[in-house]
Amino acid sequence: METxxxxxxxxxxxxxxxxxxxxxxxxxxxxxxxxxxxxxxxxIARTGSPDVALIxxxxxxxxxxxxxxxxxxxxxxMAIIILTPSxxxxxxxxxxxxxxxxxxxxxxxADELIDAVRKVSHGEYLINDDVLSKPQLASRVLKSFRELTxxxxxxGNTKDLYSPLSSREVEILDYxxxxxxxxEIAKSLKISDQTVKNHIxxxxxxxxxxxxxxxxxxxxxxGWIKINDN
Numbered sequence: 001m002e003t004x005x006x007x008x009x010x011x012x013x014x015x016x017x018x019x020x021x022x023x024x025x026x027x028x029x030x031x032x033x034x035x036x037x038x039x040x041x042x043x044i045a046r047t048g049s050p051d052v053a054l055i056x057x058x059x060x061x062x063x064x065x066x067x068x069x070x071x072x073x074x075x076x077x078m079a080i081i082i083l084t085p086s087x088x089x090x091x092x093x094x095x096x097x098x099x100x101x102x103x104x105x106x107x108x109x110a111d112e113l114i115d116a117v118r119k120v121s122h123g124e125y126l127i128n129d130d131v132l133s134k135p136q137l138a139s140r141v142l143k144s145f146r147e148l149t150x151x152x153x154x155x156g157n158t159k160d161l162y163s164p165l166s167s168r169e170v171e172i173l174d175y176x177x178x179x180x181x182x183x184e185i186a187k188s189l190k191i192s193d194q195t196v197k198n199h200i201x202x203x204x205x206x207x208x209x210x211x212x213x214x215x216x217x218x219x220x221x222x223g224w225i226k227i228n229d230n
Contacts, residue, residue, distance in 0.1 A: 004029045004121045007044055009067060010056040010083070011036050015106070019054060022110040023117060038062045038070070045071040050078045051121045056106075057084040057091055068098040079120035083108065096217075102126035125214040164206045165224070172199045174225045177216045 006023055008031060010016045016034055023029040033044035036059060044050065053071055057064050068080050079101040084091055087105060095103050101120040104112070116126060165173065175185045182196045189196075200212065209215050219225045 002028065004117060005032045005049060005051045006030070006117065007032060007041065007048070007050050007053040007071075008034045009036060009041055009053060009059070009064070010034075011059055011061060012056075015056075018110075019113070022113055026114055026118070029117065036061045038067055041067055042070055042074055045074040045078065050075055052117050053078055053080050054117075055080060055082055057082050057088075057095070058106075065094050065098050068095070068100060072099050079123075081116055081120060123208060125210050165203060165219075169199055169203050169206075170219070170224055172196060173203060173215060173219050176200075176212050177220070177225055 004026070006029055008016055008019050010019065020031050020034070023031065032048045032050060033041070035041050035044065036056075041053075041062075045053070050071075053068070055064050055068055059067070064082070068082070071078060072080065080099065081102040081104065082091075082095045082100045083104055083106045085106055092103055101124070102116050103126075104116065108116070119126060171189070172185055175188065180188070182193055182200070186193045186196045200215075203215050204210065204212075207215050207218050209218055216225070
């Protein structure tokens with residue numbers, strides 16, 4: 001059984017204690033560090049081979065999103081769970097931009113936290129279609145990654161233009177990125193709803209992601225699809 005190595009970044013001692021007690025009862029989880037000091041957190045990320053970081057979005061001593069960004073840079077395979085004191089669409093948007101794998105209210109239950117830590121440690125992406133069902137937020141996320149693609153092109157950064165997807169799968173992903181439902185895609189491509197579902201299942205499997213939005217973000221990042229302004 002592989003050990004899940006976790007960093008806890010939270011200012012409230014009692015809440016940290018609760019997280020620690022909850023995760024330690026998993027049996028395969030070890031807390032490798034607890035801190036709100038950015039320099040300490042970065043050192044733990046650099047040397048401790050963490051699998052998961054739990055970050056309080058309400059930190060006052062440091063910028064939680066900057067901590068998330070920097071720790072992801074130092075430990076690219078580490079998954080980040082943002083714990084927020086209140087539901088906030090702007091904070092959710094920023095959490096997605098820095099690569100968080102999950103975003104939960106601090107009222108999350110012990111069992112939900114255990115499940116989330118286990119899933120993100122295995123590469124699952126839990127900021128899913130249910131969370132991103134808000135049309136305005138989904139539009140902002142997709143536009144943001146389109147702009148990043150344009151910036152990369154302007155600065156001469158190369159893209160991984162090899163795509164493991166078939167041309168039909170890229171076409172379907174492009175429709176998804178433009179906000180089309182499965183039914184609308186099926187009608188546009190003159191194929192059955194089930195065929196669309198089968199293609200989407202194949203896309204998620206090939207890209208090792210767990211929902212449509214994550215697949216679109218992945219494809220945008222790699223330059224396989226583009227979002228037009230109109």
